[in-house]
Amino acid sequence: MQGLVPTATDGNMATEFHNLQELRHSASLANKVFIQRDYSEGTTCKFQTKFPSELESRIERTLFEDTVKTLNNYYAEAEKIGGQSYLEGCLACATAYLIFLCMETRYEKVLKKIAKYIQEQNEKIYAPRGLLITDPIERGMRVIEISIYEDRGSSGSSSGSSSVSGSTAR
Amino acid sequence: MKNCEYQQIDPRALSVSPLSVQSHTEKKEQRPRRKWEVFPGKNRFFCDGRIILARQSGVLPLTLGLIVVTCGLFFAFDCPFLVEHLTIFIPVIGGVLFVFVVTSLLRTSFTDPGILPRATPDEAADIERQIDTSGSSTYRPPPRTKEILINQQVVKLKYCFTCKMFRPPRTSHCSLCDNCVERFDHHCPWVGNCVGKRNYRFFYSFIISLSFLTSFIFGCVITHITLRSQAGKSLVQAIQESPASIVELVICFFSIWSILGLSGFHTYLVASNLTTNEDIKGSWSSKRGAEESGNPYSYNSIITNCCVTLCGPMPPSLIDRRGFVPPDEAIPAASVSEIELPPFTTKNDANMCTQSTKDVLERMIRSSSDFNGLCPPGTPKTTPLVLDVSSAAAPTAEPSSPPAGCSRQHPHRHAPCPPFSRSNKSDSLHSINPAFRLASPSPSLSRTTLILGDAPDIGFNQLH
Numbered sequence: 001m002q003g004l005v006p007t008a009t010d011g012n013m014a015t016e017f018h019n020l021q022e023l024r025h026s027a028s029l030a031n032k033v034f035i036q037r038d039y040s041e042g043t044t045c046k047f048q049t050k051f052p053s054e055l056e057s058r059i060e061r062t063l064f065e066d067t068v069k070t071l072n073n074y075y076a077e078a079e080k081i082g083g084q085s086y087l088e089g090c091l092a093c094a095t096a097y098l099i100f101l102c103m104e105t106r107y108e109k110v111l112k113k114i115a116k117y118i119q120e121q122n123e124k125i126y127a128p129r130g131l132l133i134t135d136p137i138e139r140g141m142r143v144i145e146i147s148i149y150e151d152r153g154s155s156g157s158s159s160g161s162s163s164v165s166g167s168t169a170r
Numbered sequence: 171m172k173n174c175e176y177q178q179i180d181p182r183a184l185s186v187s188p189l190s191v192q193s194h195t196e197k198k199e200q201r202p203r204r205k206w207e208v209f210p211g212k213n214r215f216f217c218d219g220r221i222i223l224a225r226q227s228g229v230l231p232l233t234l235g236l237i238v239v240t241c242g243l244f245f246a247f248d249c250p251f252l253v254e255h256l257t258i259f260i261p262v263i264g265g266v267l268f269v270f271v272v273t274s275l276l277r278t279s280f281t282d283p284g285i286l287p288r289a290t291p292d293e294a295a296d297i298e299r300q301i302d303t304s305g306s307s308t309y310r311p312p313p314r315t316k317e318i319l320i321n322q323q324v325v326k327l328k329y330c331f332t333c334k335m336f337r338p339p340r341t342s343h344c345s346l347c348d349n350c351v352e353r354f355d356h357h358c359p360w361v362g363n364c365v366g367k368r369n370y371r372f373f374y375s376f377i378i379s380l381s382f383l384t385s386f387i388f389g390c391v392i393t394h395i396t397l398r399s400q401a402g403k404s405l406v407q408a409i410q411e412s413p414a415s416i417v418e419l420v421i422c423f424f425s426i427w428s429i430l431g432l433s434g435f436h437t438y439l440v441a442s443n444l445t446t447n448e449d450i451k452g453s454w455s456s457k458r459g460a461e462e463s464g465n466p467y468s469y470n471s472i473i474t475n476c477c478v479t480l481c482g483p484m485p486p487s488l489i490d491r492r493g494f495v496p497p498d499e500a501i502p503a504a505s506v507s508e509i510e511l512p513p514f515t516t517k518n519d520a521n522m523c524t525q526s527t528k529d530v531l532e533r534m535i536r537s538s539s540d541f542n543g544l545c546p547p548g549t550p551k552t553t554p555l556v557l558d559v560s561s562a563a564a565p566t567a568e569p570s571s572p573p574a575g576c577s578r579q580h581p582h583r584h585a586p587c588p589p590f591s592r593s594n595k596s597d598s599l600h601s602i603n604p605a606f607r608l609a610s611p612s613p614s615l616s617r618t619t620l621i622l623g624d625a626p627d628i629g630f631n632q633l634h
Contacts, residue, residue, distance in 0.1 A: 032292050032296065042320055043467065086481045088481075089481025093375060093481070
């Protein structure tokens with residue numbers, strides 16, 4: 001079926017599109033791991049660096065810890081209380097908080113940096129290993145959600161989804 | 171090309187509608203809904219999600235009315251006399267204070283106090299799995315508390331059954347608003363909203379400026395009546411000449427006690443980095459004799475505590491009111507991997523096998539980087555768009571056209587999508603396929619490649 005040849009050279013994106021549709025079965029979501037918050041230093045945003053057992057076979061411990069530590073540093077930077085944040089707060093108070101209509105807060109700026117960092121990490125490190133990190137802001141800053149995808153296509157394993165009729169023809 | 175095959179896709183697999191190229195009319199039938207429309211708490215939203223209020227805001231008009239009426243009477247009846255006999259600065263100061271009071275009040279009322287979004291079903295399941303280690307098949311509600319150490323002090327985290335998560339420290343569930351609110355102080359009926367982490371500074375500036383305003387008006391009115399009665403008239407005569415002053419006097423007299431008391435109380439709370447909730451419950455008072463249970467959040471310095479509470483960084487709103495609901499949220503997560511393959515895929519197994527997960531993920535991420543200003547419609551609508559975009563410019567970051575329904579021929583414009591908030595891209599990509607949660611990196615993209623039109627939205631978000 002021409003429509004489903006999964007080559008980029010085909011040029012017919014209808015094919016690629018349908019591949020994506022079906023390839024969800026070769027890239028199906030197997031599990032999700034949630035990295036919880038670490039409250040040992042108070043209510044500041046910090047995530048636990050404990051390496052979850054589900055990821056042991058998927059990614060190196062150091063890479064994972066690096067990611068979480070960098071994220072923690074970003075959040076610490078956003079919530080840092082010091083000269084600049086006081087200045088921002090006092091200025092905001094003096095202008096009856098109307099300044100927030102024009103200016104982006106430091107927190108928002110850091111959140112953008114975090115989003116960029118997470119996307120970069122996903123592209124370089126996690127997606128090649130069949131993992132995906134969800135930005136914590138999407139989950140109310142409660143957890144870092146890491147989705148684990150089962151690679152059924154290349155390994156040929158059924159990964160428990162016996163209803164996939166396609167797999168029978170392999 | 172067997173185009174007819176496209177129609178045979180099992181609608182259940184795609185969760186909404188057949189996988190044909192969507193027409194404009196179909197798009198209009200399924201209007202994308204914003205998250206505030208499906209918000210589970212008892213809040214009311216205005217201006218398409220920009221303004222948030224508690225359900226019962228009955229007393230807010232009264233508060234506003236009292237303030238406006240008192241100030242109005244003051245400016246109309248007392249100021250002319252006082253300007254004449256004293257100084258022009260009296261109405262100026264009064265005006266400045268009035269503006270501060272009203273601005274703070276409205277910001278307190280309309281700002282998201284720090285509502286925590288409820289846990290996603292996956293998260294809730296994960297928490298329950300962690301707790302229920304016995305593996306019994308019968309459902310047991312999770313234990314209510316979890317103990318953690320904060321600054322070497324034991325703090326109990328409670329499990330919230332409504333929001334299905336362990337509440338972070340200092341978070342409490344407001345029954346009136348049916349939300350968990352971070353750093354929950356109290357639910358103020360006068361303000362018509364909860365007071366929490368994000369609007370505590372507005373609330374504090376409201377009560378402080380209101381104390382100044384009421385004291386100022388009280389003082390001015392007394393001065394006014396005194397001056398009038400000194401000019402050879404009796405007190406009763408002076409009052410008869412200016413009856414509005416008595417009204418103001420009464421209002422101010424009764425409110426001063428409560429407002430000044432509240433200001434003093436909250437100043438104490440700010441200085442010791444406590445919340446009303448904690449103070450009332452006595453969470454950190456040294457009840458247990460030997461054990462030293464001080465406040466683990468205090469910085470042990472009054473100035474630092476004040477600065478942190480009032481001038482600290484302003485956290486963002488976590489509930490993302492104006493984002494679009496990803497259409498795949500209706501699908502239970504558990505069924506994702508068990509979805510039956512659409513019939514026509516049996517013919518394409520060979521092709522399927524050749525593609526690995528990694529390629530898929532990488533391609534999705536690459537194609538997500540092509541999205542700019544993608545407006546999220548219903549589920550499969552973006553799927554043609556995905557392929558359109560990928561076909562057009564996989565290597566480049568060319569902006570994509572507006573969503574399906576809008577065909578490829580449309581010029582690449584950012585314009586249609588400015589009002590959408592940061593989550594729109596994630597939603598659109600989520601809509602491609604529930605299994606492809608890998609679409610979720612796109613929110614990061616949406617933050618970095620935000621179209622210019624979003625800027626006002628960012629600013630607006632700060633209002634809340």
